[in-house]
Amino acid sequence: AWRQSIRHREQVFSYSTGAPRGVTHTLLPFQEDWAELSAAARFGRPGRLTLLGFGLTREKLDFRSFPGDLEIAVDDGFGETVPAPDEVRALVAPQIRPYVATRFNLMVGQRNLRFERATGLDPLNGVQDVWLGTEVGLTLGRTLPALGAGTVPAPDDVFARFRLFTGHDPGSSYVFFTAALEGRRLLGDDAAWRDVIGEADLFGYLRSPRFPGHTVFWRASASGGWRSSTPFQLTLGGREAVRGFREEASPGARRILFTVEDRIYFRWPAPEVLDLGLSLFADAGRVWAGDVPWGTNSKWKGSLGFGIRLGFPTRTRTVGRIDLAFPLGGGPGEGPIFRITMYELLGITSNLVDGQLQRSRRSRIGPDFFVTDRQRIR
DSSP, rough: OEEEEEEEEEEEEEEEESSSSSEEEEEEEEEEEEEEEHHHEEETTTEEEEEEEEEEEEEEEEETTTTOOOOOETOOOOOOOOOHHHHHHHHHHGGGEEEEEEEEEEEEEEEEEEEEEESSSSSOOOEEEEEEEEEEEEEOOOOOOSSSTTTBBOOOOOEEEEEEEEEEOOOOEEEHHHHHHHEEOOOOOOEEEEEEEEEEEEEEEEEETTTTTTEEEEEEEEEEEEESSSSOOOESBTTBBBBTTTTSSSSEEEEEEEEEEEEEEOOOOOOTTTTEEEEEEEEEEEEEEETTOOOOOOOEEEEEEEEEEEESTOSSSSSSSEEEEEEEOOOOOOOOOEEESSSSSSSGGGTTHHHHHHOOOOOOOOOGSSSHHHHHHH
């Protein structure tokens, strides 16, 4: 297989200040360029495949008019932003380090996976293929310092990325574990690790013939960033975290989450037309400040909630949610959060992607990127 990709994006990184009123967000425009040409081959037989690959990537991150283009939003007013004051610029400045890097990458992976068909995990009554077994991947990339880009700094570094996935089916239930770690190692006199991102998720589905129509989803998750020289921030609240709090609640650099959710499927009122279900859930978590702007060391916070899950037409894999979550351990003024989501965010359907980590991941190369979403969830 081979991959070619070229991308140019001008976008905005939104920092949360954690404040419910006043200056709630800081908006940082930046330009990101990415180009890739990679090739890989798999050896073996389905169920026991080895992947070897190599390629070239070029990534560029530029903040052309910083600090002049940094803006703040007051009371979530994104339509009427104003220039950021000097104290805000000083907080963000450590993560404003433009660079350009051309790397030669080596990839190696082992994919010992099989697929098993299951009904009613993330879909209410739909069928999905679940991947079981083990998959590991390692990527090493060395910069080619001679290929710089004028005034934009070209670091001399080595990029490393490791990823592990394993899935098992003890009886009628399923258990999964995934972990990933990546970062850049600067070479020379300034030798140090930079932009390290790590994550680990242990989650599963519990089912029993004694309770037909019930699927209990559970999750324990940890994620974080260290020594970030480019935009990075996590928050405790949101659709993928503690759902009883706003998306921008409690910013920090490292986070731990726990979730349990009972997904109940009703064979009523029109099972031949649509799938209908109920969810009862509880979340808990906390964040640590680390070295990100507006980072806080939060206490433990939690939420309780319930919602309606809908699938149309019947037996579809796509699930919509209408949820109401009540915060526990929040400050004054915290109220219930009402959300409508057109797809299931937690579980294997989401392809195990954390949206907040994904927006800060600059190098998107590795053995697992040669496996498409369609191949992964069939």
